[in-house]
Amino acid sequence: MSVTNKLLRLYKVDCQVRSLRSRVDSAERYLKQQDRTLDELKAKKEALDGQARQLKATIANDENETNSIEERITSLRDKLNNATSNKEYSALLTEVNTLKADKEAVDERVLESMTRLDEIKSAIDEIKGETKERTKVRSVALGERDQRAADVKDRLTELESDRSTAAGDVPPQALAKFEEEVEFREDEVMAPIEEHSRKHMEYSCGSCQVLLPFESVNRLLGNGDLTFCGNCGSILYIEDALREVVTGGKK
Numbered sequence: 057m058s059v060t061n062k063l064l065r066l067y068k069v070d071c072q073v074r075s076l077r078s079r080v081d082s083a084e085r086y087l088k089q090q091d092r093t094l095d096e097l098k099a100k101k102e103a104l105d106g107q108a109r110q111l112k113a114t115i116a117n118d119e120n121e122t123n124s125i126e127e128r129i130t131s132l133r134d135k136l137n138n139a140t141s142n143k144e145y146s147a148l149l150t151e152v153n154t155l156k157a158d159k160e161a162v163d164e165r166v167l168e169s170m171t172r173l174d175e176i177k178s179a180i181d182e183i184k185g186e187t188k189e190r191t192k193v194r195s196v197a198l199g200e201r202d203q204r205a206a207d208v209k210d211r212l213t214e215l216e217s218d219r220s221t222a223a224g225d226v227p228p229q230a231l232a233k234f235e236e237e238v239e240f241r242e243d244e245v246m247a248p249i250e251e252h253s254r255k256h257m258e259y260s261c262g263s264c265q266v267l268l269p270f271e272s273v274n275r276l277l278g279n280g281d282l283t284f285c286g287n288c289g290s291i292l293y294i295e296d297a298l299r300e301v302v303t304g305g306k307k
């Protein structure tokens with residue numbers, strides 16, 4: 057078997073492995089995306105929970121303040137009733153009015169806090185609902201990922217063993233070149249020669265469609281040494297059907 061045919065055997069196994077893996081990989085990516093969404097929802101909810109706790113504490117403090125202001129107003133009113141001079145009366149009245157204004161300001165603040173707290177609570181409820189939905193989606197995604205992984209497991213083990221047999225058969229230098237290229241080009245690492253015009257002996261690279269020098273075709277028909285497309289760098293091979301046609305025509 058020529059180097060090119062040995063590489064072709066490896067390449068075909070590689071393509072099958074990639075295609076099987078890609079189904080599992082896409083399910084895996086989808087699952088991870090669900091996990092990220094759930095993490096984001098969790099972080100949002102924690103932030104809102106924190107804000108709600110703070111607001112509740114602020115409201116409790118403000119309500120305490122209101123109560124203590126009320127107590128002071130009540131005791132000042134007693135004093136007002138027992139005031140012995142106009143001067144004392146008007147001083148006490150001023151103090152009562154100042155406290156009343158203070159209390160109104162605090163009441164206003166409490167009202168604002170409560171409105172904000174309601175908003176936060178409904179945002180939390182919304183996130184809870186979304187989390188519930190997303191959790192269902194995630195569980196379906198997990199099942200799908202596991203199913204796909206299970207579906208291809210045996211076939212992948214088989215193919216991986218085929219791959220190491222095929223790779224072991226390729227001369228080390230050609231294998232190194234192939235491994236280096238396949239990393240970036242994946243399924244594009246090899247390309248079949250395509251017939252353009254038999255009459256004019258024109259053949260092109262199946263990957264980039266650029267016409268190939270006929271010596272490349274001859275080389276593949278002959279000893280089948282490693283042959284690259286001069287334009288795109290694909291490792292070229294010749295399909296059996298085309299080989300028969302071309303050599304049959306010559307004989």
Ligand SMILES: [Zn+2]
Pocket residue numbers: 247261262263264265266285286287288289290
């Ligand atoms: Zn090419």
